[in-house]
Amino acid sequence: MKKAEIKNLIRKQKIDHTLDQEFYVNDEIFDLDIKNIFSKQWVFVGHVSRIPNFGDYFLFNIGNESIIIIRDRNNKIHAHYNVCRHRGSHICLEKEGNKKLLVCPYHAWSYNLDGSIQSARMMSADFxxxxxxxxxxxLQIFEGLIFINLAEEPNSFEEFISPTKKFIEFHGLSNAKIAHRQIYPTNGNWKLTLDNFHECYHCQPSHPEYCSVHDPEYIIAYGAGNNTGPESEKFNKILLDWNKKVEDMGHVVGEYSETEFNNYSRSAERTPLKEGKYTETKNGKPIAKLMGKFKEYDRGYTSVGTSPFNSLLMCNxxxxxxxxIPKSTLKTDVELxxxxxxxxxxxxxxxxxxxxxxxxxxTIADKRIIENNQKGVLSNKYKPGPLSQMEKGxxxxxxxxxxQLDLVLS
Ligand code: FES
Ligand SMILES: [Fe+2]
Structure with missing residues (x-):
């Protein structure tokens, strides 16, 4: 597809309808997405507790890039491109592990964990x-979250994180550890996967478990990314009452929502769970120690989106x-x-x-829904359908x- 064709296609997209098929199935558009959209974002790829010891590392792979995230002897975390400077071989081949020295498997050039060369065999004297x-x-670390950005000249991290900062900080993630980590490989384009994540129209038919802990009015209004519309009136009343109580406890309240989409799409809000629920468990009862600055359980739920590629959904x-993580045109890894x-x-x-x-x-239910959706979107008969009131997100x-795509092409 030529640039001009894609630009035309962008112009043709109808308000309050899903995207044209090309956006969900075309390999050239996928490549543009990775090189120009994903690669310009600050994306969190892990938590410092994943690599607690000297030499611990993991790889983050996206498109043609592989990044080594590794902790050195002085507890400093580094991010390096997994590309040997000799003839370009990948250096780390295992997804995670421990290395005190990074040795290329090809001709054995070796690198210290800060990326400097330790030794390069038989190179000339002037090497x-x-x-x-x-x-x-x-690389930036904020509250224990490891963010990377593949851009040559990345946006200011401080500017990027500032609107969501107080919400994240309250949860004390720098004082946390990973209790569980799981990848849900999903056979769907990343945009189809995120379309699904950004609406709660499907929550009632597909997610009885989610609906058992979240207020039905929240699902209609806030869960639909529509927290200022008339649909949100009932929930706003619930929210106001809750805000008062929570402010008295000294806990954070409020919301942030992006209105311009030049670079960012960030959001943050604190809302109460369904009456009688304290956390997202089957019976709604607390199950772990209070985190961060919480003094008591406040039944609150903090949702933060730092970019469309990351969400933090936090209970007390x-x-x-x-x-x-977009893997290919029709594959996305959802990592939790x-x-x-x-x-x-x-x-x-x-x-x-x-x-x-x-x-x-x-997430297992979402995987099923998205995969069914992708199969239908591949059909000749797919055409963009009209969105409901609950799909504003x-x-x-x-x-x-x-x-973003338009900016890339201009
Ligand atoms: S490519 Fe790495 S040492 Fe030759
Ligand atoms: Fe879902």
Missing amino acids: DKDEWKLNGCN DFATLFTF MWLVHKDAEEGLDYNVDEMIWMWDVT LEKFKNWYLK
């Missing part, structure tokens, strides 16, 4: 080690973090990480099965996406 360090990748006692207080002990303070119950069962995500 300058400093010139052939590993390429570093932009545990947090569920989402990373959506559950965090608890770092001193919480499994079996004593929390039980993994109880904690992951809601989002595990919901999807429309917002779609507008952000089209704007």
